[in-house]
Amino acid sequence: MTFVAPDPTLQALAPRPGPRSKTDLFVSFSWLALQGFGGVLAIVQRELVEKKQWMTLEEFVDDWAVAQILPGPNVVNLSLMIGDRYFGMRGALAALAGMLALPLVIVLLLAALLGGVAELPATQGALRGMGAVAAGLIAATGIKLIAALKLNVMGLTACWAFAILALLCIGYLRLPLIWVLLCLGAPACWLAYQRLGRDPAQGNTE
Numbered sequence: 001m002t003f004v005a006p007d008p009t010l011q012a013l014a015p016r017p018g019p020r021s022k023t024d025l026f027v028s029f030s031w032l033a034l035q036g037f038g039g040v041l042a043i044v045q046r047e048l049v050e051k052k053q054w055m056t057l058e059e060f061v062d063d064w065a066v067a068q069i070l071p072g073p074n075v076v077n078l079s080l081m082i083g084d085r086y087f088g089m090r091g092a093l094a095a096l097a098g099m100l101a102l103p104l105v106i107v108l109l110l111a112a113l114l115g116g117v118a119e120l121p122a123t124q125g126a127l128r129g130m131g132a133v134a135a136g137l138i139a140a141t142g143i144k145l146i147a148a149l150k151l152n153v154m155g156l157t158a159c160w161a162f163a164i165l166a167l168l169c170i171g172y173l174r175l176p177l178i179w180v181l182l183c184l185g186a187p188a189c190w191l192a193y194q195r196l197g198r199d200p201a202q203g204n205t206e
Helices: 008-013 022-035 040-051 057-069 074-114 121-151 156-172 177-198
Strands: none
Touching: 022 040, 022 074, 040 057, 040 074, 040 121, 057 074, 057 121, 121 156, 156 177
């Protein structure tokens, strides 16, 4: 029997997996919210990109960048964007409801159960331990997302330069986020615009 390699062109034209319905959106984001309680970024990237394949890694980085600079929680903004992309306003509301409904119930229950023990040393120690785990999850996900920068229109060197400058401004100088976005985001947008103007084909990587 002769093995025939799959045609990359046919693979590119194959329909991309996506949510089957608004109910699927609601259930999927409810499951995401429950898994990522306190640290959603790592869970969202694994579920949407690696498991469900609703997005490519590059698309996830682009959408997450937009969600990051918009007001409100990042993952909530991302759920609205994905829901709207597939089913319009109703899809956005379904994804948002899935993202918030069950966590809201859990938070209210925990507040009622743990309100009297929140100041105990054991409780404070547990919270600090969970904070360390959440930081590790975010750092690991950030390392995984670095691969997507290879296809960024600005180029890998410029991406690294802006990333290091942002880390220094926020982590070391403790500058307000709004000033970091204005001082670094504006020149980054200008550079990307210039690169796209010189080579319009880079604007379409699909």
